[in-house]
Amino acid sequence: MLRAPDVNSSKALVALAGAFTVASLVSTVANRNFWPIASNNMFNAKFGDRLSRFAVEFHLSDGTVVACGPANCIPTQFFRAGAVFADVFMGDEDHPKQVLCQRILRRLRRDRWRSFDEVRAPANLPNVPLSRMEIWVETTVRGMPQEREVVYTYVPSDAQ
Known part of the structure; x- marks a missing residue:
């Protein structure tokens, strides 16, 4: 038993x-x-050899270029910023892209946020007029840059 x-x-x-x-x-x-x-x-994710991510370039009227990532453009957790960019900039409609770019510029110029925990510091734009803002998708293969493609270019209405 x-x-x-x-x-x-x-x-x-x-x-x-x-x-x-x-x-x-x-x-x-x-x-x-x-x-x-x-x-x-x-x-902790296992990535393949090929990895794509977003990048942002602000081209100022004096020729200066400020480069940063999505996390430096919107006040949200860094791991969510890329998904927000993918949702907006990989879509077919143009209006949400323009609205997001306008809001990004307004936040970076007037209503900056402080970095905290998983929210990165905002990009530092000099007080120079913006000529254009470009959203890029950069692809690396085994950590080496391979491709760069502009997926959206925003030109403010007050740019020459």
Whole structure:
């Protein structure tokens, strides 16, 4: 006849902690998000050799070019900024693109934010008129720049 093992609360706690540790390790090694066991790997992703990301260039009327990323243009978490740019600038409609560019310029010129936690500092634009703003998609292969393509160019109405 089978007998139930003697299990007290301390043995149960040790067994539960061991199972949690093993599940967390397996989840991390497999790069799977197994919440609530292992949610720490949600920012740890395996990327292929080819990686594309957005970049922004502000071309000022004096010839200065200020380059930055999406996270320096909108006051949101850096890991969400690229998704916002993809949603707006990869779409077919032109109006949302113009509106976002106008709002970016207004925030950078007048209503700057402070960096905090996962929100990056705003791009520093000198007090010089803007001639155009270009949104780029840059592609790297194994970390080496390969391609750059302008996906949108915004020219303010007051530019010459």
